[in-house]
Amino acid sequence: MKLYAKTDVGRKREINQDYVYVTDKPIGPFPNLLVVADGMGGHKAGDFASKYTVKILREELEHTSLDKPEEILRGVVTKANHELIRAAHSDVKLEGMGTTLVAGTIVGNTLYFANVGDSRLYLINDKIRQISKDHSLVEEMVRLGGIKAEEAKNHPDKNIITRAIGVKEEVEADIYEYRLKKGDIILMCTDGLSNMVEDEDMFDIVKGARDIVEAVLMLIEKANSNGGRDNIGVVMAEPLADEVSSTW
Template sequence: MKMVSRTDIGKVRQVNEDRAAIWHELNGLFLAIVADGMGGHQAGDIASQMAVDIVGSELQSIHWGMPVEACKQVLKEAIEKANEQIYAFASEKENYHGMGTTVVAVIASQELLIIGHIGDSRAYKIAGESITQLTEDHSLVYELVKTGQITLEEAEHHPRRNWITRALGTEPGVEVDLYEYAWRPGDTILICTDGLSGLVDSGDILRIIKSYDELESAAEKLIQSALDKGGDDNVTVVLLGHDSDSDEKRGDGN
């Protein structure tokens, strides 16, 4: 398994409120977390850093061989604990009231992905010539799409497309979405903030990832593509490549 993380402040923002962390080996498993903070007075970057730190710390107990449901429970409780601590921190300091963050945490074994998710940061799976969004956005426009009030195409350009309906740390309690997916050698997982997914469509994301043998090059091109399209937000990507046998799975023939 290969993992790479890249982030950029973008062309407009004064502070990078995105955070990401990867653990290449965690008791036989692999872990990646992405968080996109929000809130004034630099509260967003504090919220996202707390989310990555707390969730990462709480997940140090996971291990290969742990039952899937037990692993899901540990992930759920880790995100809930981060929510409680961010909310408590913000409640104690007037400048930080209302601060929060998205979070996507992916626990990967050689066969399985377990994902915990809140907000509009996303996880995708690239398999063969297809790309699949693995998470559902907690956003106003996604709710409008689900109820048939607007189309997916209209959602991409909606003036309120950045309004999220669920965040980490803004309320005393939070509902965590949990997902379980299979993956196999040759597949790639992308975790990203909306600084990428809001500017670069899934077809272009697929094309870029399939165009590069090295994850590092693909991650850098994804970042550059968001910057080329305006870079109006921080942009963060994490790529997980399943090539457990050899790099041949990514097509370099070595």
């Protein structure tokens, strides 16, 4: 499997609160791990939130006694949420922090991932498809028929999220199981990319790039050239053909 991950502070922010992590080496029962986190909070609290959440996630994976990918993901997200809240209670400078999270693994030809917040997971093949559902106020408004999807893109409340790690005592992650097809490319990103670059432009950039490294760098460059109003975090994974044809 080909993997690449990178963050960029963007053009407007002084501190990079996005954090990404990828490995093609086993972590606990997972054969690989892909993570994107977008921290929030004053001063450096958001920076701490995203990094600490991924740290806890990795530690919990090493020690989990669960064996089903969906149960493992739900368990490690719950633990990360509790630990982030505990950290905030122990340091006044960290109060009010939180983070989005998209964390997943590819097992044979199946992608398993958890989502909390408005960071996203896309699949790119003959088209681009957003697989994750945003936990955001505007997404709720679209779902309830209050506004159209097109209106959500430029809505003044588009940055208000309805779920995050470390904000409430209990957090519900959406858990996905998705069967991969030959040629699928996985793109995970924070809203610093998805708010600045249209899905169709992401597709064109990825398809026009020589490899996933160039694709990630070009996506970040495009987000910055469009204004770079936020930190940008991007993870890309390209399973090899023989990996997609194997099973759990």
